Amino acid sequence: MAGYEVSRVKRILVLILCSSCADQGDVAPSNTISFAEVTTEIAPTVCGNPNPVTILEVNGTGLALIDFDNDNDLDLFIANASGEPCRLYKNVGDGTIAYKDVSEQVGIGLNQWATGVTVGDANGDGFDDLYITCHGQNVMLFNIEGNSFVDVTEAAGVADAGWGTSSRFGDLDGDGDLDLYVCNYLEFDRDKPPPKAKYKGQDVLGGPHGMTPQQDVVYENVGDGTFANVTEEWGFTQTPAFSLNATILDFNGDGLQDVFVGNDSMANSLFLNTGEVPTRFINNGVQSGIAVNGDGSMQATMGIAIADINGNGRPDVFTTNFSSDTNTLHINDHSGYFDDRTSRFGVGLSSRSVLGWSCGFHDFDLDGDEDLFIVNGHVYPNASVATMDSSRKQPVLLYTRTGNRFVQTELQGEFRDRAAVFGDLDNDGDIDIIVAQRDGDVRVLQNEATPNSMLSIALEGAYGNLRALGASMTCTFADGTSSSYWNTDGAGFQSSHTPNPIVIPSHKHIVLLDITWPSGAKQVVTEFPVNGRVVIQQSK
Amino acid sequence: MNLSQSLKIALSVLVLLFGACSKEQPKQVKLDSGLKTEHALILDGNSGSARVRIRQKMATHGETPDALFLMGFSYHQEQKYGKAVEWLQKSVRANGRIYPPALHFLGWSYLYLGEVLASKKAFDDFLLVNPGEPDSMFALGLLSMELGDLKHAGELFAMVSSLAPHDKLMQAKASARWADVLAEQGNWLEAVSKYEHSLELNPDLYEAWYRFSQALKRIGLENESAVALQSFQEARHRVHPEWQATRFPE
Numbered sequence: 156m157a158g159y160e161v162s163r164v165k166r167i168l169v170l171i172l173c174s175s176c177a178d179q180g181d182v183a184p185s186n187t188i189s190f191a192e193v194t195t196e197i198a199p200t201v202c203g204n205p206n207p208v209t210i211l212e213v214n215g216t217g218l219a220l221i222d223f224d225n226d227n228d229l230d231l232f233i234a235n236a237s238g239e240p241c242r243l244y245k246n247v248g249d250g251t252i253a254y255k256d257v258s259e260q261v262g263i264g265l266n267q268w269a270t271g272v273t274v275g276d277a278n279g280d281g282f283d284d285l286y287i288t289c290h291g292q293n294v295m296l297f298n299i300e301g302n303s304f305v306d307v308t309e310a311a312g313v314a315d316a317g318w319g320t321s322s323r324f325g326d327l328d329g330d331g332d333l334d335l336y337v338c339n340y341l342e343f344d345r346d347k348p349p350p351k352a353k354y355k356g357q358d359v360l361g362g363p364h365g366m367t368p369q370q371d372v373v374y375e376n377v378g379d380g381t382f383a384n385v386t387e388e389w390g391f392t393q394t395p396a397f398s399l400n401a402t403i404l405d406f407n408g409d410g411l412q413d414v415f416v417g418n419d420s421m422a423n424s425l426f427l428n429t430g431e432v433p434t435r436f437i438n439n440g441v442q443s444g445i446a447v448n449g450d451g452s453m454q455a456t457m458g459i460a461i462a463d464i465n466g467n468g469r470p471d472v473f474t475t476n477f478s479s480d481t482n483t484l485h486i487n488d489h490s491g492y493f494d495d496r497t498s499r500f501g502v503g504l505s506s507r508s509v510l511g512w513s514c515g516f517h518d519f520d521l522d523g524d525e526d527l528f529i530v531n532g533h534v535y536p537n538a539s540v541a542t543m544d545s546s547r548k549q550p551v552l553l554y555t556r557t558g559n560r561f562v563q564t565e566l567q568g569e570f571r572d573r574a575a576v577f578g579d580l581d582n583d584g585d586i587d588i589i590v591a592q593r594d595g596d597v598r599v600l601q602n603e604a605t606p607n608s609m610l611s612i613a614l615e616g617a618y619g620n621l622r623a624l625g626a627s628m629t630c631t632f633a634d635g636t637s638s639s640y641w642n643t644d645g646a647g648f649q650s651s652h653t654p655n656p657i658v659i660p661s662h663k664h665i666v667l668l669d670i671t672w673p674s675g676a677k678q679v680v681t682e683f684p685v686n687g688r689v690v691i692q693q694s695k
Numbered sequence: 696m697n698l699s700q701s702l703k704i705a706l707s708v709l710v711l712l713f714g715a716c717s718k719e720q721p722k723q724v725k726l727d728s729g730l731k732t733e734h735a736l737i738l739d740g741n742s743g744s745a746r747v748r749i750r751q752k753m754a755t756h757g758e759t760p761d762a763l764f765l766m767g768f769s770y771h772q773e774q775k776y777g778k779a780v781e782w783l784q785k786s787v788r789a790n791g792r793i794y795p796p797a798l799h800f801l802g803w804s805y806l807y808l809g810e811v812l813a814s815k816k817a818f819d820d821f822l823l824v825n826p827g828e829p830d831s832m833f834a835l836g837l838l839s840m841e842l843g844d845l846k847h848a849g850e851l852f853a854m855v856s857s858l859a860p861h862d863k864l865m866q867a868k869a870s871a872r873w874a875d876v877l878a879e880q881g882n883w884l885e886a887v888s889k890y891e892h893s894l895e896l897n898p899d900l901y902e903a904w905y906r907f908s909q910a911l912k913r914i915g916l917e918n919e920s921a922v923a924l925q926s927f928q929e930a931r932h933r934v935h936p937e938w939q940a941t942r943f944p945e
Contacts, residue, residue, distance in 0.1 A: 355775060441924075444909055449875075451905030451927050479774075479807070492912060498840045499879055507809030540777035544808055560843050 188519045188526060188555060188564075190588065190600040193252045197231065200574075201239035202594040206536040209348040210341075210362035211290055212236075213534040214320065214399075215512075215573030215593030217271035217649030220580075221283050223261070224301035229578045229653065230254075231589060232285060233597065234269035241265045241272075241287065243304075252580045252587065252601055262303045267291055271649030275324030275333045277311070278380045279619040283653060286335060288319025290345075293337065297380070312382045317369040318343055321649050325403030325412050325625050326673040327389070328434040332376040332619040334385075336414055338398035339369035355479075355543045359535045363419055368395040371416065375434075378619075390429075390436045396421045402459050402646035404625050406470055407491055410675030412625045415445070417456030417474055422446035439491075445472060448483045449495030455480070459646035462516035462525045463639040464500065468629055470641055473502070475511025475529055475648075478538075478545035482506040482514075482529070501560045502527065509549045510534060513575035513647040517586040520555065521604050523638075523660045527554040527561055530572035530590050547571065551590070571595055576652040577645055584609060584658060608661035611688040614642055614654070616672060622654050623693065625673035630657070633664035661686050721793040723824060726761045733765050742769035760786045760794040768800055776804040787820075795824045799831055806834060811841055829859040833869055840876065849876040867897035875906060883913040894926075901930035 203212030216234040223230050228246040231254055235241050243263040244254035258264070271288040278284065282298040295311045296304040308314045317339035324333040341363055349361030373391045374382035386392060397419035406413040411428035414436065418424065423446050426436040440446035447453055458475035465471065469487035476482055481503040485493035497503035509531035516525040531549035538547045548569035554561035571592045580587040580599070584606035590598045616623030626642040644651040659665050668680040672693050680691055726734065729752065736745035746769050753762050767782030783804060786797035802817035815838045818831045825831070836851035855869035874889030890907035893900060904927035911920035931938065 356773065447905075449906060449909075450902040451931065452902075481809075490913075492909070494878075494909070496879065499843060499845070501841065501843055504806065504809040504811050504841050507807065541781075542775075544775065544777045 187604075188553065189603040191603055193599045193601050195244075195252065195254050195597075195599050196256065197233070197244055197254055197589075197597045197599065198242065198256070199596050200233060200235060200591045200594060202236040205594060207534070207593070208360060209343075209345070210360055210366075211268070211318075211343055211345065211348075213360070213593070214270060214649065215571075215591065216269060217288075217321070217651070218574045218576045218589055218591050218597075218647070219272040219274045219285065219650060220576045220578040220589070220652035221274045221285065222653055223283060223298055223304075225282060226301075228582060229580055231576075232263075232272055232274075233591065234272050234287060234649070235266075236268040236270065236290075238266050241269050246580065248581055250581055250583070252599055254599075262305065263296070265294055265306075267294065269294075270319060271321050271651075273322045273324055273335075273651040274644060274653055275335075275624060276619070276621055277324065277333055277335070277376065277382075279332055279378075281621060283622070286313065286322050286324070286337075288322050288337065288649070290318045290343065292316045293319045293322070307380070311380060312384070313337075313374055315339070315372045317372070320398060321400040321646075323401050323403045323414075323644065323646070323651075325414070326620055327373070327403065327412050327414070327428065327436075328375060329411065329674050330376075330378075331617055331674060332378055333624065334376050335374040335382060336401050336403060336416075337372040337374070338401050338416065339371050339395075340397055340399065340419070341369055342367040354535065357535070357537055357542050359537070363397045368397045368421070370395045371398050371401075385434070389434050391426060393424065393438055396424070399455075399457055400459050400646060400648055402461060402643060404461065404470060404641045404643055405627060405671065406487065408469060408489075410671055412673055415459065415472060417459055418453075419455045419457075420453060420477075422453050423456055423474070443491055443493050444495075445485050445493040448481075449497070452480075454483060457510075457512045457648045458514040458529065460514045460516045460527065461641055461643060461646065464516075464525075465496075466637065466639075468637070468639045470627075470639075473514060473516065473527070475506070475514050475531075478510040478533060478543065479507060482511055499559075501562065502554060505563050506552065508540075508545050509552065510545060511552070512573045513590075513650055515575065515577045515588075515645055515647065517577050517655070518658060519586055519602060519604065521585060521606055521609060521658060521660055523663050524556040526556050528552075528575070528577075528588060530570070530575045532571035532573060532593060570598075574648060574650045576647055576650050578652050578655055584611060586655060606658075608686045610659040610661065610665065610683060610686050611656045612659065612668065612683075613656035613688070613690045614670065615690050615692045617674075617693045617695075620673055623672060624654065627671045628657060629669040630659065630665050631667040631669070633666050636663075656688070721791055721824075724760055724792050724794050726794070727759065729756075730761055730765055734768075737765065737769045737772055740772070742773050745769050758785065758789060760789040760792050760797065763789055764794045764797040764800070767797065767804070771800050771804055774807070776807040779804040780808065793824065795821060798824070799828070802831060802834055806838065811838055814838060827858050829855045829862065829865050829869070832858065833865070833872070836869070836872055840872075840879075845876050845879055849873060852876065863896045867893045867900055867903075870896065871900055871903035871906070874903070874910070878906065878910055878913075883910050886910045887914060898926075899930055899934050901927055901934055904930050 207213045219232040220229040231244040233242045242258045245257045247255045268290040285296040287294040295308045295313045297307045320338045322337045327334040352361045373386045375385040400417040414426040416424040425440040427439045429435045455477040456474040460473040461470045472485045484497045486496040514529040519526045529552040533547045573593045574591040585602040585604040588600040614623035629639045631637045640657045642654040670678040733745040763786035767779045770779035783801040798821035805814035832855045836848045839848035852869045852873035859865040870893035874886040877886035887910045908920045908923035
């Protein structure tokens with residue numbers, strides 16, 4: 156990659172002092188965040204020209220963390236475009252981080268213009284499958300007992316041929332299996348790209364403005380390995396939008412799975428599950444306040460991150476947006492409304508100079524609260540501070556949660572990042588990160604936190620959704636505080652990862668765990684070890 | 696506003712004035728009458744032509760603080776804040792002399808670039824030479840919100856209202872932001888009242904219409920909220936007819 160040499164191990168994140176951690180428990184928690192970049196055999200992503208000339212090339216390609224062979228470590232799928240096959244790398248680290256390309260061995264030979272990927276057990280056989288969004292027909296790959304992948308797109312009935320960006324699995328109808336939401340972007344003919352446009356007085360590649368948005372598609376899992384297009388039947392038809400990302404979980408606490416959709420330069424949508432039979436959703440985005448930012452302005456949502464920022468048990472929504480705009484943090488209150496509280500938490504103005512993509516709330520420093528990691532990079536190759544107040548290559552933004560604020564730290568390096576996935580790659584208990592640039596290097600960032608004593612809690616759902624995608628958990632601690640978590644695939648831009656266990660530092664003594672499974676069923680757990688790993692199975 | 700609030704604000708203004716007098720100031724210059732045409736060109740949206748003329752004048756008369764300011768100001772008006780900062784920085788560092796508005800626009804340019812602390816310093820510096828200037832106080836209120844100090848932000852917005860009693864537009868935007876602070880503090884009733892006041896003064900403040908509609912929902916006035924939302928859409932279209940179904944954050 157031009158201008159950036161990968162060293163064997165490069166410490167890239169500055170240590171952060173977290174002054175307010177002292178009040179968080181009786182044992183001093185870890186208070187630094189540090190990652191080391193690890194050299195691997197992962198090949199760079201491929202997505203058109205090094206300098207994109209059409210809108211098709213600007214979004215880059217996605218990543219997925221999937222334990223395809225059920226050997227309890229996270230393998231890596233990489234989508235590639237422009238004729239380069241997608242890749243599957245098996246985790247061969249055994250406590251370190253190392254990946255081996257097994258694409259040919261397992262039959263991953265796709266060479267469509269792949270854009271994104273999502274992970275889920277679509278056929279309920281206990282092995283995670285892959286749905287790959289493309290410009291052109293999307294692809295469903297069924298995982299055959301961890302040994303190979305078979306293209307079942309046509310047979311499964313999921314051959315949407317729009318410009319797919321992100322997609323998500325979730326149990327939208329509460330019947331125990333995973334349905335599928337597919338974000339579609341816009342009508343684009345590679346032979347007839349739109350004329351150039353102007354941005355801040357500069358000639359830039361055309362789109363999305365003036366182009367025709369495409370309708371998202373929703374598939375119901377019929378249960379026999381096939382899917383039915385229920386977009387209209389379930390109420391997802393609306394004015395088509397430039398959809399880039401989505402996440403599926405219970406946003407309003409009624410025990411039903413809802414869908415939040417992030418759109419480019421248009422209002423976002425929040426499809427609330429009415430619970431009616433037959434299944435029906437209504438778009439509550441404008442009514443709830445999450446469609447736009449606090450100024451009433453539509454934004455260009457790329458990344459989505461979910462966490463309970465204000466501790467009220469409801470999922471708050473962070474979105475990344477275009478440069479010269481801010482990222483946005485919508486706080487979910489108990490009355491069905493979302494308030495833009497970006498400034499209050501300190502994550503607004505600092506994002507004006509960057510164009511954000513994948514992001515994630517994770518407790519990187521294992522101090523019991525969520526930190527925020529955002530990858531950035533401009534869509535226009537001619538972007539610079541002089542021309543657009545924003546450079547083409549941009550730093551990662553890392554914020555540490557410090558009391559009621561997120562405190563930003565300076566990070567080294569500037570990149571053309573798009574995708575990021577979060578997971579414990581070396582099985583040491585902390586969250587590591589894999590980041591992909593648009594048409595460029597893939598960086599593996601090993602978290603150097605030192606997990607001393609902690610409790611890791613994972614969920615195992617019922618048959619059909621063993622990963623319990625969409626489940627929520629509220630932990631109550633001995634000091635009376637509580638924290639809520641959602642078992643999602645992370646909502647990375649065009650990317651996905653198998654749900655991460657929640658990690659409770661030992662200084663926070665959990666006394667009660669209240670689980671709401673994707674079906675709405677409740678389960679309470681009251682006995683826990685002080686540390687170690689616990690898998691909680693959904694009760695029959 | 697009650698008596699104690701008024702006294703507090705008056706005291707704050709006195710402190711500001713005293714602070715300004717107690718420090719040695721760089722020599723202030725005024726806009727050279729020979730640059731008035733260029734200033735007018737920028738205000739008329741002809742920044743490119745203005746820059747050609749300013750460069751010619753600087754080649755002849757040297758890089759004076761006011762000419763450098765106009766270079767920065769021309770980019771600021773074009774919303775090219777990176778370039779604006781470059782020239783405004785040159786202006787405020789020119790030969791121990793200062794054209795004070797350069798600091799003010801430097802503050803705004805930094806704010807739009809997301810450089811919170813640099814922005815705050817520029818506004819603080821500007822207030823040293825121009826104490827109590829309402830728009831800079833307003834900007835410091837916004838920065839206080841970003842820094843998480845809602846209480847101070849509210850005080851600053853309140854102060855702006857008292858410092859600009861005859862400037863309706865300034866009063867309107869300060870009142871709207873004061874309402875934002877109240878809303879963030881969960882004081883929806885008072886927020887609604889402040890939004891109403893703001894929008895009476897300036898019905899074109901479309902962002903305030905939007906937040907007003909959200910606040911009305913919180914106090915159970917759904918119908919009124921819907922009307923305010925409609926007003927938001929109308930005001931937004933009135934102010935930015937170029938924003939249709941989609942928008943870039945220009």
